[in-house]
Amino acid sequence: MNDKSALKQLIESDEFSNRLNLDRKTYGLVFDRRTLNAIYEVIKKYDIDYINFPISSGKESLIFNIVLRNGETRALKIYKMSTLKFSNTMEYIKGDYRFDKERINRSNVVYVWAQKEYTNLKGLREAGIHAPKPYGFYRNILLMSYLGTARGPAPQIKDLTEGFQKLYDELKRAMWLMYHKAGIVHADLSEYNILYYRKNPYIIDVGQSVSIKHPMAEDFLERDIKNIVSFFTKKDVTCNVKDLYSYIKGGINA
Ligand SMILES: Nc1ncnc2c1ncn2[C@@H]1O[C@H](COP(=O)(O)OP(=O)(O)OP(=O)(O)O)[C@@H](O)[C@H]1O
Ligand SMILES: [Mg+2]
Known part of the structure; x- marks a missing residue:
């Protein structure tokens, strides 16, 4: 056999x-x-x-x-x-x-x-x-x-209908931690690669994420920030690229 x-x-x-x-x-x-x-x-x-x-x-x-x-x-x-x-x-x-x-x-x-x-x-x-x-x-x-x-995967945040201000605040914090604690830049961050699960935003799809020491890390970070700001602006959250950038680069939360 x-x-x-x-x-x-x-x-x-x-x-x-x-x-x-x-x-x-x-x-x-x-x-x-x-x-x-x-x-x-x-x-x-x-x-x-x-x-x-x-x-x-x-x-x-x-x-x-x-x-x-x-x-x-x-x-x-x-x-x-x-x-x-x-x-x-x-x-x-x-x-x-x-x-x-x-x-x-x-x-x-x-x-x-x-x-x-x-x-x-x-x-x-x-x-x-x-x-x-x-x-x-x-x-x-x-x-x-x-x-x-059992019914299916958690939704991408692009499919949510409310709660965007809270979500943005949580994501800001996650992006800060990602940069300062994990030492990586996502490099494909958008409303598609964040799932809403158990009332929290979950970051997914990090195959392309790079070390903050990567020569392109700054460019990737700026692109991520632009994507996030453009999504949340459409959802009526007050935010802009410059502020989010200084928040993420800043050491205030250390
Ligand atoms: N751990 C997980 N649990 C539940 N669903 C998941 C998980 N990982 C990914 N997914 C679902 O699968 C989709 C695609 O996953 P992911 O973004 O990691 O792959 P991808 O290579 O970018 O795929 P695509 O080319 O479709 O963007 C996600 O948007 C999400 O809906
Ligand atoms: Mg994806």
Whole structure:
């Protein structure tokens, strides 16, 4: 008898053979062979029982709600191998002293990305910022806590209808902590990458976040601030780029 899981059998079946060149591209929900192998390893390593439901399918990643054998739920983020643009990605790795010593090439850059998101999430939580708890990563896959209920994931703040002043004040504080305590700049902060969970804003999607020592950190910070101010201005919160910038750079809250 062999004890291989259905997934392993699927990977090894003809449907995923090189003949069809399925390894090279990932369209929609079809995974390339390396990703299928990585999913198989992650299922074993983290004792995953089953994939419950898809949460999001974006250009660069797929996110699923999964259930462990012990009944707990998690979010599983799978970075797509083929759509992560090498040159764009390198901009966020080169110059970040934490990662620029890795030997990076087109085929493993996506692995560094998962590791980077794991490290950044850990940093955020250690700094006291609400963010998913990272449980581990393997190749291009990241396992983190699931923000949401059995009915579905927590909403992005862009979909809220009220409470913006309080939210802005909390985010200001989170951005200050991110800069001074975690020592990173988000670099893709917007109303899409902040979830509203248990009455708090949670920062997500930190694969691209860089150390504040990165040569582009200031530019990324300014872009983040502009995005946040432009969103909250539309929601009638009184704020401006200059004030938020001095608040985040200032030491008053130390
Ligand atoms: N830990 C989580 N728990 C619940 N939902 C999550 C979690 N992480 C991400 N999501 C949901 O999945 C969406 C996409 O996640 P994320 O922003 O990390 O990936 P992405 O690569 O930026 O995807 P996209 O290309 O769609 O922006 C989020 O906007 C959110 O709705
Ligand atoms: Mg996102």
